[in-house]
Amino acid sequence: MTVLDAHCDAPSQMVRLRDYGVDNAMAQVDFPKMVRGGVDASFFAAYVPASLTGQAATDWARRLLDEADRQVAACAGSVAYARCAGGVARNRRAGLTSVLLGIENASALQESFDLLREFHRRGVRYVTLTHSADNQVGDSCTGKGTWGGLSPFGKRLVPEMNRRRMLIDVAHSADATIRDVLELSEVPIAYTHGGCRALASHRRNLPDELIRGIAERGGVVCISIYPPFLDDGFVKTLAESGLEEKMGVEDAFIKDPADPAKRAAWEAVQRELQALPRPGIDRVVDHIEHAVSVAGIEHVGIGTDYDGIEVTVEGLEDISRFSRLWDVMRSRGFSQRDIARIAGDNFLRVLKAVRKGVNKNVNG
Numbered sequence: 602m603t604v605l606d607a608h609c610d611a612p613s614q615m616v617r618l619r620d621y622g623v624d625n626a627m628a629q630v631d632f633p634k635m636v637r638g639g640v641d642a643s644f645f646a647a648y649v650p651a652s653l654t655g656q657a658a659t660d661w662a663r664r665l666l667d668e669a670d671r672q673v674a675a676c677a678g679s680v681a682y683a684r685c686a687g688g689v690a691r692n693r694r695a696g697l698t699s700v701l702l703g704i705e706n707a708s709a710l711q712e713s714f715d716l717l718r719e720f721h722r723r724g725v726r727y728v729t730l731t732h733s734a735d736n737q738v739g740d741s742c743t744g745k746g747t748w749g750g751l752s753p754f755g756k757r758l759v760p761e762m763n764r765r766r767m768l769i770d771v772a773h774s775a776d777a778t779i780r781d782v783l784e785l786s787e788v789p790i791a792y793t794h795g796g797c798r799a800l801a802s803h804r805r806n807l808p809d810e811l812i813r814g815i816a817e818r819g820g821v822v823c824i825s826i827y828p829p830f831l832d833d834g835f836v837k838t839l840a841e842s843g844l845e846e847k848m849g850v851e852d853a854f855i856k857d858p859a860d861p862a863k864r865a866a867w868e869a870v871q872r873e874l875q876a877l878p879r880p881g882i883d884r885v886v887d888h889i890e891h892a893v894s895v896a897g898i899e900h901v902g903i904g905t906d907y908d909g910i911e912v913t914v915e916g917l918e919d920i921s922r923f924s925r926l927w928d929v930m931r932s933r934g935f936s937q938r939d940i941a942r943i944a945g946d947n948f949l950r951v952l953k954a955v956r957k958g959v960n961k962n963v964n965g
């Protein structure tokens with residue numbers, strides 16, 4: 602089977618001086634770990650913080666993509682970019698791990714279709730419309746409801762992304778924004794990382810109505826491995842641990858990644874987080890099972906959010922352990938065929954559909 606991780610934040614760690622060509626201690630993702638975990642392809646998302654807007658947002662996305670280009674080129678013997686599902690298959694046959702590019706937060710586009718074209722030309726294949734705050738495209742699920750869904754620009758951007766054959770990612774979008782996108786998009790869309798609100802109340806998670814809506818239009822809903830999305834009990838554990846107040850060490854580390862003391866302080870908090878009682882792989886499978894029960898087996902995938910999360914479920918601490926997820930799914934009664942669909946086939950089908958520009962009402 603072809604294993605595809607629909608979302609990780611690797612470029613953010615690359616600019617924090619992590620060399621993806623070597624097996625790093627304390628890292629959730631690097632190329633050797635991807636190989637050990639049996640991962641054929643991964644979307645590396647250039648994450649643009651909500652604090653950046655306008656030209657600063659565009660420049661940050663460019664910087665992250667430049668660094669991804671550099672590190673992929675430096676490992677050309679084992680890793681290569683893929684721009685489409687066919688590229689993933691070709692790389693796989695050649696024994697290469699595929700990296701695909703996304704941008705997380707459409708703030709990088711400002712209000713410019715020229716920038717959309719620039720990013721598409723350099724290989725970006727999905728854009729996550731929002732991050733943690735409302736932006737010029739629309740409302741975030743953790744924003745203030747500025748627009749009541751998509752903004753006027755967002756309503757023009759959706760058909761332009763369809764035309765440009767760029768996949769729309771609605772992770773982080775407000776429910777009203779997702780409803781607007783489902784109304785306007787002529788091709789299937791993705792929700793690349795999150796969980797099911799029926800099982801855990803986090804606002805980032807999808808209600809059944811939207812899981813169904815994305816599936817009915819041929820799209821894919823990808824489950825993350827981030828405990829606060831999966832389990833309300835862990836949200837309480839984290840709040841009571843006092844560790845959230847210590848997360849500031851990460852900002853200090855991001856600003857000065859070459860400083861060993863700042864790196865060590867960040868790593869110490871990571872270790873404390875790992876020591877908390879955390880939900881296990883079974884909880885990820887609970888969300889997969891629920892999404893399958895609502896969406897159908899052809900509309901669910903995996904988007905870990907590695908390198909963008911400070912803590913993972915127990916057992917999936919880094920991507921080298923990824924195959925444990927398939928083991929647990931097998932033990933819960935998933936067939937090999939169904940595991941293959943969730944592991945990658947469903948997302949690859951959506952990429953193909955967006956590339957072809959198929960009608961949104963055609964399933965499969």
Ligand SMILES: [Zn+2]
Nearest residue numbers: 705773794909
């Ligand atoms: Zn995210």
